[in-house]
Structures are given as C-alpha cells and as structure tokens.
Amino acid sequence: MALAKPPVQDNAYAAALALLDRVPLIDGHNDLPYVIRKDAAARGDVAAYDLTKVHPEVDTDIPRMRAGKLAGQFFAAYVPPNQPNPAGFALAQIALMRDILKRHADVFRPGLTAADVEAAKAEGRIALFMTIENGAAVDGELDALDAYYDLGVRLMTLCHNGTTDWCDSATDAPRHNGLSAFGKDVIRRMNRLGMVVDLAHVSPKVMHDTLDVSKAPVVWSHSNAFTLCDHPRNVPDDVLDRVAANGGVVMATFVPDFISQAARDWHRPARDQYGKAPEGQNHAQVEAEIVARSGPRPKATVAQYCNHVEYLAKRIGHDHVGIGSDFFGWVNPDGLEDTSTFPNVIAELIRRGWSEENLAKLAGGNTLRVLRAVEAAAG
Structure with a gap:
C-alpha cells in the first residue's frame, strides 16, 4: 500500500487544516489492533510494531494520525465470525489497546x-x-458487558459478517428475524451502562428492532448509503428515515466497495450471495481471476465518498452524519489512502459549499453529542 498522494494545495485545503485546528475530529472505526495482532513480525506486540514510525504497507500509525489531525479515535477489538473463543479473543485485543495507551501516553489518553x-x-x-466489533464477545452472558465497560469499552458493534446466536448480520443468512429476546436485552444493558450501540454490520431488521428498543442514540460506525451503493452493509432509506428521531449518527466509511457501485459490482464474483467472501477463499487468486476477466478494480474516490456524506446529510440532516474510516490495512480510495487524509474530506466539502458549522458537526460534533446523550441515558 502506497502512502497518500500529496493533497491538492488550494484555499479549501488550507481552510480544512485551519478548521481542524479549532474543532475536534473523531474517526468512528479503525482496526489497528487487529492489524498489529496479524502482523507477521510483531504478532500483537505493540513495542515490536513501533507505532512511532510510518508503516507504508498499511494505513495507520502515529505520524499519520497526527498529520490527519485526529482528536478522537475509536479502535476496534475485532472478533472474527465463528471465532471459537470470542470473549478471550476480545480480551486480548483490549489488552493490546491498553498497552498502546501505556506505551504512548504522550500521544493518546483514555477515551x-x-x-x-x-x-x-x-x-x-x-x-x-x-x-x-462483534457482540459474539458477550458469549451468552449479559454481565460480560459490565466487565467490558469496566475495562474501558465504550461501544460495541452488535455482530460482524456472520449471524450470531442473537443477532442477524447484514452479510449472512438470518436466523432470528432481527434481534432475539436476548439481543434486545443486550441493547437495554448497553443503554443502562452507557455503552454506545453500533449498528454497522447488522441486518436492516436488526436496525429497526434496535431503534424500537434503544432509549439512547445509536450509531453506524462505518456504513454508507444503500441508495448510492447497494452493498448490504450500507443503510437503506427506510432505516435512514428513523435516524433523526433516535438522535443517532451514520458515520460514512472509506471502504471502496461501500462507496463505489462500480467497485462493488467488480467484486461480486469474489463474494457470496450475502456480499461477503466465503470462508477459506484465496482472495489473491480470486481477484487475479477477476482482473483477467474484467480488468483492474475500479477505484473509489474522495469525491464519491463525499457524495455519500451529502446524501446522508440531505436525507437525515447535518446533525446525524459523521466519519468512520474503517482503516484496516486494505485497499483504500484515492485521496483517502491513510490516516493523514482526513482533511481531504473537509476540503472537498468546503469546495461544495458546506458551512463551517456543518463541517464541525461532521468532523466530531455529532459524535460528541451522541456520547453525551448515551452518558446521560445511563443508570
């Protein structure tokens, strides 16, 4: 993975940098802990990985996070679908994040x-x-949520690409017609604790069920608009139309297949009927076959990304849109290659005439409002 291309140095970019000096920028989702865990050399050792240096093979490190002007970062303890020890796996990822906080206290503070x-x-x-990321980590025990909260966890994505014992995934066969009774109890417990409910990855029925049950605002930490790109991970209009009443936020994501319909269509032969890669698939081989048959992968762009942001803002209001990159060391859009590129989003929207007030809401204001509302609803 190459480093980000130099940004367009114009008045809009300069204005974006100046704005982000004044207002907090929050990214709703990044998989750095899993990247460190799967790194062939580091194998989960934060010190060995060395976040202080640029890692051009992936997209996230301290120098580029600083260049991107982040003030808040949601890092995921990702638990793979069908993981045989989901709670233990999640705890290992939490321990890794706590080690980041300890080793780099000059850069990070606990959120x-x-x-x-x-x-x-x-x-x-x-x-x-x-x-x-993946409520399978609860492992059938509601009280596990209390323990995770006490360890510092402040958001949980209800599932990942596989349906769990209590939650239907957007990218798997449904088994519960949405949330099971236990799943609804999970929502209530998260509300009581003050833990943000994240509906990225869940089926539309789970989205509706959660909006029916939750007493606090919810988020989609890394999802886009289904109308602009029909990936099942994106949010359909009938759900979007309920977001404002809930007070929630859809954090538009950088994943190319969720931005670009052309990229989504190009990738379909590598995905099953539910839009996910079959287990055990040789991704490199399958994608090489697609290239041979259909040509290179279509690129997603920062402009296409901003089309989703604008669609969401028009559909549900400027108070309900945020940013959730989902950087995980994979293919990223042109102009959004790594964590140094967040100002490119603000600059593109300045060029489109967005006001400073609405840009501040997008950058972090809306996410802060959700956090405060979730905190207030707890107890």
Whole structure:
C-alpha cells in the first residue's frame, strides 16, 4: 500500500487544516489492533510494531494520525465470525489497546467520555476509545458487558459478517428475524451502562428492532448509503428515515466497495450471495481471476465518498452524519489512502459549499453529542 498522494494545495485545503485546528475530529472505526495482532513480525506486540514510525504497507500509525489531525479515535477489538473463543479473543485485543495507551501516553489518553475528546484536543493528544466489533464477545452472558465497560469499552458493534446466536448480520443468512429476546436485552444493558450501540454490520431488521428498543442514540460506525451503493452493509432509506428521531449518527466509511457501485459490482464474483467472501477463499487468486476477466478494480474516490456524506446529510440532516474510516490495512480510495487524509474530506466539502458549522458537526460534533446523550441515558 502506497502512502497518500500529496493533497491538492488550494484555499479549501488550507481552510480544512485551519478548521481542524479549532474543532475536534473523531474517526468512528479503525482496526489497528487487529492489524498489529496479524502482523507477521510483531504478532500483537505493540513495542515490536513501533507505532512511532510510518508503516507504508498499511494505513495507520502515529505520524499519520497526527498529520490527519485526529482528536478522537475509536479502535476496534475485532472478533472474527465463528471465532471459537470470542470473549478471550476480545480480551486480548483490549489488552493490546491498553498497552498502546501505556506505551504512548504522550500521544493518546483514555477515551471514556465526550469530555476526554475535548481534553485531548486541548492537550494535543488523541482520545483512544476502545470498542468491540462483534457482540459474539458477550458469549451468552449479559454481565460480560459490565466487565467490558469496566475495562474501558465504550461501544460495541452488535455482530460482524456472520449471524450470531442473537443477532442477524447484514452479510449472512438470518436466523432470528432481527434481534432475539436476548439481543434486545443486550441493547437495554448497553443503554443502562452507557455503552454506545453500533449498528454497522447488522441486518436492516436488526436496525429497526434496535431503534424500537434503544432509549439512547445509536450509531453506524462505518456504513454508507444503500441508495448510492447497494452493498448490504450500507443503510437503506427506510432505516435512514428513523435516524433523526433516535438522535443517532451514520458515520460514512472509506471502504471502496461501500462507496463505489462500480467497485462493488467488480467484486461480486469474489463474494457470496450475502456480499461477503466465503470462508477459506484465496482472495489473491480470486481477484487475479477477476482482473483477467474484467480488468483492474475500479477505484473509489474522495469525491464519491463525499457524495455519500451529502446524501446522508440531505436525507437525515447535518446533525446525524459523521466519519468512520474503517482503516484496516486494505485497499483504500484515492485521496483517502491513510490516516493523514482526513482533511481531504473537509476540503472537498468546503469546495461544495458546506458551512463551517456543518463541517464541525461532521468532523466530531455529532459524535460528541451522541456520547453525551448515551452518558446521560445511563443508570
């Protein structure tokens, strides 16, 4: 993976940098802990990985996070579907994030409340929020949520690409017609604790069920608009139309197949009927076959990404849109290659006439509002 191309150095880009000096920028989803865990040399050792140096083979490290002007970062304790020891796997990822906090206290501070983002911004640090990506980590025990909360977890994505014992995935066969009774209890417990409910990865029925049950705003930490790109991970209009009433936020994501319909269509032969790669697939071989048959992968762009942001803002309001990169060391859009490129989003929207007020909401204001509302609803 190459480093980001130099940005377009115009008045809009300069204005974007100036804005992000004043207002907090929050990214709703990044899989760096899993990248470190799967790195062939580091194997989960934060010190061996060395976040202080640029890692051009992937997309996230301290120099580029600083260049991207982040004030808040949600890092995921990702648990793969069908992981035989989901709770243990999640705990290992949480331990890795806690090690990042310990080793790089000059860069990160624990993200536990909205106030931590504002404090981090004032200090020139980044508030690191720990999340769990895949509620299978609960492992059938509601009280596990309490333990995760006490460890510092402040958001949980209800499932990943596979349907769990209590939650239907957007990219797997449904088994529960949405959320099971236990799944609805998960939502209630998360509300009580003050843990953000994340509906990225869930089926539309789960989205509706959660909106029916939740007493606090919810988020989609890395999803786009289904109308612009028909990947099942994106949010359909009938769900979007309920977001404002809930007070939630859809954090538009950088994943090319969720941005570009052409990229989504190009990749279909590598995906099953539910839009995910079959287990055990040789990705490199399958994609080489697609290239031989259909030509190179169509690229997604920062402009196409901003089309999703604008669609969401028009459909559900500027108060309900955020940014959730989903950087995980894979193919990224032109102009959004790594964590140094967040200002490109702001610059593109400045060129489209967005006001400073609405840009501040997108960058982090809306996410801060959700955090405060979730905190207020707890207890």
